[in-house]
Amino acid sequence: MDRMFATRFCEVFSVKLPIVQAGMAGGITSPELVAAVSEAGGLGTLAGAYVKPDALRQSIREVKQLTKKPFGVNLLLFEETVPSEVSGDLVDWLNKMRDEVGLSPWNGELPQSKEDLDECFAVIVEEQVPVFSCAFQSPGKYGRAAKQAGMKLIGMATTLEEARMLQAENVDAIVAQGGEAGGHRGTFQPGNEGDGACIGTMPLVSLVADSLPDMPIIAAGGIMDGRGLLAALSLGADAAQLGTRFLVCRESLAHPAYQEMLLHAKETDTRVTRAFSGRPARGLNNRLIESAQMEKLQALPYPVQNALTREIRAAAARLNKPEYMSLWAGQGVAMLRQTQGAAEIINDIMDQANAAWERMIQLRRGR
Structure with a gap:
């Protein structure tokens, strides 16, 4: 079908x-x-x-x-955007996040974001x-x-x-x-x-x-x-x-710790944040996102903010600390139940679509 x-x-x-x-x-x-x-x-x-x-x-x-x-x-x-300055609040927040994953303080140099x-x-x-x-x-x-x-x-x-x-x-x-x-x-x-x-x-x-x-x-x-x-x-x-x-x-x-978080996520666990990259993005809520929210952080434009948090995310991945990783996920994440091959996923989707279509036919017939 x-x-x-x-x-x-x-x-x-x-x-x-x-x-x-x-x-x-x-x-x-x-x-x-x-x-x-x-x-x-x-x-x-x-x-x-x-x-x-x-x-x-x-x-x-x-x-x-x-x-x-x-x-x-x-x-x-x-479009490349070069910020004129970095606020003291952002510097403090970056250094706090860096310290929590074992990195030395930021040296203050804006990264090359090309x-x-x-x-x-x-x-x-x-x-x-x-x-x-x-x-x-x-x-x-x-x-x-x-x-x-x-x-x-x-x-x-x-x-x-x-x-x-x-x-x-x-x-x-x-x-x-x-x-x-x-x-x-x-x-x-x-x-x-x-x-x-x-x-x-x-x-x-x-x-x-x-x-x-x-x-x-x-x-x-x-x-x-x-x-x-x-x-x-x-x-x-x-x-x-x-x-x-x-x-x-x-x-x-995707990192194993990321996948593990996804498989145990609830439908209420995602939120939109700019903390990681400077652009709004939806992912699983974690320590880094919550701290940025608490500090009322004004992120730098993309891709500068993304470059500034890259070392934090990389260190978190090495340490298996998903609380500091960008765990992108949509609001359907709670529907994840198991690990499958990509072809199996495609086949399941089509089987479900066919079953849903048959259900609609039955409903139309009043059964």
């Missing part, structure tokens, strides 16, 4: 199933994970953010060795990746170059205005990211504080699908199984993007 779920997204991106695996940055999406999703009929996505160009090239080639099916590479696009965007994008073009996706802003010059190179292009929106901006840039599909989604909010202009645009997945997908009827829409945020996929399609989406569901799969490179 999988053919019943073939949508225009499947046609445009030459995949069997309307499922996208999110490109989760931070050393999580292994080539094996991406390839397994694509082989199972979905669209696997390799995270290109925070990766050096040579390492990205190697990972792309590994994916290609494992599958001949379409896959994508995702980049986080941003993320090799141009170089990484050049690798994506040179390696002829089938799909390029991006978040944080319109694709701009990267999108134009991707289209010229024959790639399919996906952008992420958190509001209808952002979706219309992406449509104007000739993207092939739009991820409508609801407020339930884990990880960074894709909001183009998040400002200096607050959660960024956090419209729920249901109203956002419905609004964007109704307003842009000719554009394939990918629903994201809180979707964990086949029931969520069916719900997204019923709202007008053409596919669903899942990230949290794949964090504890066997091919995931």
Whole structure:
């Protein structure tokens, strides 16, 4: 019955199933994970953010060795921002967090925050990746170059205005990211504080699908199984993007302590914070987030704040201290129950979608 779920997204991106695996940055999406999703009929996505160009090239080639099916590479696009000063409160907080994971005090030098965007994008073009996706802003010059190179292009929106901006840039599909989604909010202009645009997945997908009827829409945020996929399609989406569901799969490179926290999380355990990166992002609440909240911390802009907390997160990972790690997760995290292979997850999602569809038929018949 999988053919019943073939949508225009499947046609445009030459995949069997309307499922996208999110490109989760931070050393999580292994080539094996991406390839397994694509082989199972979905669209696997390799995270290109925070990766050096040579390492990205190697990972792309590994994916290609494992599958001949379409896959994508995702980049986080941003304008470089250099803060004029760092507040004393932020310095004190950083040093307190550093001390708690055994690091010496910060030397006061702002880190070089360049993320090799141009170089990484050049690798994506040179390696002829089938799909390029991006978040944080319109694709701009990267999108134009991707289209010229024959790639399919996906952008992420958190509001209808952002979706219309992406449509104007000739993207092939739009991820409508609801407020339930884990990880960074894709909001183009998040400002200096607050959660960024956090419209729920249901109203956002419905609004964007109704307003842009000719554009394939990918629903994201809180979707964990086949029931969520069916719900997204019923709202007008053409596919669903899942990230949290794949964090504890066997091919995931997420830290074991991170995975353990995910498997024991409750539905009330996530919150949006800027403490780690300077941009609003949803993850499991922990010591670092709570301390930033208590101190009423004014984080520096992305990616400077992200660079300043990198050593803290790395030290915490070495010490198996998840209380100081960025534990990105969506509001569906409590639905995680077990470790599976990525292909098993795809198969389960489709089995659940078919079962949910059958249930709807029975309800219509009054049984």
